[in-house]
Every structure is written in structure tokens, then in C-alpha cells.
Amino acid sequence: MNKRLTKLMDWMREKDVPFSFITTPENVFYLTGFRSDPHERLLGVAVFPEAEPFLVCPKMEVNDAKNSGWSFEVVGYTDIENPWDMIDQRVKSRSSSVQRIAVEKQHLNVERYEELSGRFPGAAFIAAEEKMEQLRLIKDQDELARLKKAAEYADLAVKTGAEAIREGKSELEILAEIEFEMKKQGIAEMSFSTMVLTGKNAASPHGTPGASKVQKGDLVLFDLGVVYEGYCSDITRTIAFGEISDKQREIYETVLKAELAAIGAVKPGMMAKDIDLTARRIITEAGYGEFFPHRLGHGLGISVHEYPGITEKNELRLEEGMVFTIEPGIYVPDVAGVRIEDDVYVTADGVEILTSFPKELTIV
Numbered sequence: 001m002n003k004r005l006t007k008l009m010d011w012m013r014e015k016d017v018p019f020s021f022i023t024t025p026e027n028v029f030y031l032t033g034f035r036s037d038p039h040e041r042l043l044g045v046a047v048f049p050e051a052e053p054f055l056v057c058p059k060m061e062v063n064d065a066k067n068s069g070w071s072f073e074v075v076g077y078t079d080i081e082n083p084w085d086m087i088d089q090r091v092k093s094r095s096s097s098v099q100r101i102a103v104e105k106q107h108l109n110v111e112r113y114e115e116l117s118g119r120f121p122g123a124a125f126i127a128a129e130e131k132m133e134q135l136r137l138i139k140d141q142d143e144l145a146r147l148k149k150a151a152e153y154a155d156l157a158v159k160t161g162a163e164a165i166r167e168g169k170s171e172l173e174i175l176a177e178i179e180f181e182m183k184k185q186g187i188a189e190m191s192f193s194t195m196v197l198t199g200k201n202a203a204s205p206h207g208t209p210g211a212s213k214v215q216k217g218d219l220v221l222f223d224l225g226v227v228y229e230g231y232c233s234d235i236t237r238t239i240a241f242g243e244i245s246d247k248q249r250e251i252y253e254t255v256l257k258a259e260l261a262a263i264g265a266v267k268p269g270m271m272a273k274d275i276d277l278t279a280r281r282i283i284t285e286a287g288y289g290e291f292f293p294h295r296l297g298h299g300l301g302i303s304v305h306e307y308p309g310i311t312e313k314n315e316l317r318l319e320e321g322m323v324f325t326i327e328p329g330i331y332v333p334d335v336a337g338v339r340i341e342d343d344v345y346v347t348a349d350g351v352e353i354l355t356s357f358p359k360e361l362t363i364v
Contacts, residue, residue, distance in 0.1 A: 020046070022132070023044040038058060043058075044087075046090065053072050084119065100123060104128050133306070137308070138320075153187055155355055162362065167216060169213060170211050195208075198219075200333070201337070203336065205339070214241050216243075217243065218244075221236065233354070234300060236339045236341035238337075239363075244363070251332065252338050254288060262276070268348065272308055273313055276297075279296050279328040280328075294329070299322070323344070323354070328340065
């Protein structure tokens with residue numbers, strides 16, 4: 001039994017939970033090593049405190065599941081079979097009484113809830129999210145190695161984007177060059193939809209790249225990441241194309257100062273909120289507080305956005321092994337949008353920055 005499953009089983013014993021059914025692809029991957037996008041089909045891992053687990057997936061993926069290193073039973077079903085009949089039989093053969101079922105309540109849809117509640121009438125449903133968040137919070141050395149490699153590719157992706165900037169080139173053209181280069185490097189998947197935003201568009205924190213063309217005096221914002229062996233990176237850099245205004249430069253330097261200060265404050269024992277507030281105070285004191293509308297950062301791992309949120313109200317204390325982003329930004333409509341983001345790892349006595357593309361103001 002792998003350590004991750006063992007920890008979940010220990011929690012189930014503590015909570016008197018005879019059956020857990022984990023269905024988010026990210027958590028299935030974390031527990032089993034099998035990474036899949038099942039689309040509308042059912043994917044799940046059934047875990048029991050005193051019996052062997054089993055994995056359920058579309059029949060066409062059974063061999064992939066076995067080749068992933070999963071050594072327990074794999075239950076495959078075709079598109080004309082009902083997987084719940086198979087699950088029902090196997091659960092009842094492993095547990096004589098199912099009075100409590102741990103599930104991811106935020107992920108379990110109504111149809112699947114009705115299947116479970118109908119087959120195990122009277123069973124109470126227990127939220128598994130918090131436990132899975134805790135398990136995934138501290139990264140082991142294998143996870144850290146994958147995150148570092150993902151960060152290296154993110155650095156290369158930003159470099160590719162910066163070198164692609166030309167007057168009259170559209171956001172989508174630059175984006176295409178970035179993702180083409182990543183494919184040539186063997187990266188099959190980006191962490192999220194790549195963002196390339198130029199000029200006024202960069203003042204939208206989650207803008208959508210389009211046909212807007214780069215012009216002299218623009219700040220060009222890149223926000224991107226890659227998936228490497230199941231683990232994500234996430235980096236943001238803002239590059240100047242030609243000389244920019246004094247106001248744009250002031251905004252950039254303020255964001256950079258805030259980001260560097262926040263990174264410098266990271267160490268075990270610090271509260272997440274104090275990291276956020278370190279950056280937020282600098283931006284507020286510079287007169288741009290209302291233009292920093294989001295949290296400072298978020299956890300990073302199998303998911304590009306995972307626990308914890310680095311917010312001004314989160315009293316979670318940092319621990320060695322946590323990985324998260326630090327990404328302050330200032331977005332002033334019709335003036336400038338600037339965000340600078342790095343992926344950081346909490347060490348025994350401080351912080352290691354995983355992303356390394358230069359962040360001092362670069363003018364191309």
C-alpha cells in the first residue's frame with residue numbers, strides 16, 4: 001500500500017468511515033499514479049480502511065491504469081455497461097456495513113450522488129476535500145523535482161514569448177509561437193489557457209488573448225504554465241515593448257517591490273496572510289491598493305490552483321514543503337496592467353524560488 005493511501009485509510013479509521021469514493025482526476029492521480037481525463041465518463045478510486053482499494057475507469061483505459069503502477073484491482077466498463085453495478089458488488093464484498101461514505105462534495109454531481117445513496121440507503125456523506133487538501137499540501141522530493149522541471153519549461157515559454165514580440169504582431173500570434181515551442185520541447189499540455197495581453201488589455205487580470213496587435217509603448221503581459229509529469233507551473237512576466245511612460249514604469253516598479261518583499265517574507269511559521277499583507281501594504285502605500293483586486297497567490301501542484309490560498313485573511317502557518325505562487329498585480333484601466341508571478345517552495349529556513357526568468361523591467 002502506498003503512503004498516500006495509507007494516510008487516507010488512517011483518517012478513515014479515525015472518522016469511522018468504511019468507504020471513500022474519490023472521483024476528481026487530480027486526487028485519483030495523487031492516490032493511484034493514474035492520470036486521466038475521463039470527460040463525462042466515471043473515474044474513481046474506492047478506498048477502505050481494512051480492505052484493498054480498487055480503481056474504476058473506462059475499459060479503454062484499463063491497460064493505461066495498470067501501466068501507471070497501480071497494483072490493485074482495476075474495474076473497467078464499456079459505454080453500454082453500468083459501472084455502478086460493478087462498484088456496488090465490489091464495495092459490498094469489502095465492507096459489510098456502509099453507514100458513512102467520504103466523497104468530494106464539490107465534485108460529486110447529483111446523478112452520482114443518487115446512485116450512491118440509492119445503493120447505500122441511509123448512509124451519511126462525509127466531505128473528503130479537506131483531508132485530500134492536507135495530504136497534497138506538503139510536497140515530497142519527487143513532487144518537488146517535477147515542479148522544478150515544470151518551472152524550467154515555464155521560464156523557456158516566457159523567453160520564447162518575449163523574443164516573439166514584434167510591432168504589429170497579434171496576441172494570438174505570439175501565443176501560438178509559445179505553445180508551438182512547448183510542443184517541440186515535448187510538453188503536451190499547458191497548465192491553463194496561455195495568456196498574452198498587450199497594452200490596455202493587460203489591465204484585465206484574466207483577459208482573453210485576441211487579435212490586438214503590439215504597439216510601441218505597450219506593456220505585454222505573459223501568464224502561462226506547463227504540465228510536466230502531472231505537475232503544474234505558473235509564471236507571469238510583464239515585458240515593455242519600446243519606451244514606456246513614467247506612470248507605467250512606476251506601476252511596474254511598485255509591483256516588483258511588492259513581489260520581492262513578499263518572497264523575502266516566506267519562511268516556516270509565517271502566516272499566509274502576512275505574506276499577502278506584505279505585498280498589499282506596499283501597493284496600497286503607493287496609492288494603487290484599489291487596483292490590486294485578487295489574492296497574492298495560490299497553492300501549486302497537480303492542480304494549477306490548489307490549497308492554500310495566500311490571502312490577507314488566511315491564518316494558515318507555512319510549513320516546509322509547501323509550494324505556492326506569489327503574484328501581486330496592479331491593473332489601471334487605460335494606463336497599464338502589470339503582474340509578476342513566481343512559484344516558490346518553503347524550505348526548512350526560508351524559501352526557494354522555482355521560476356527564474358528575469359523580472360527586472362525588460363524593454364525589447
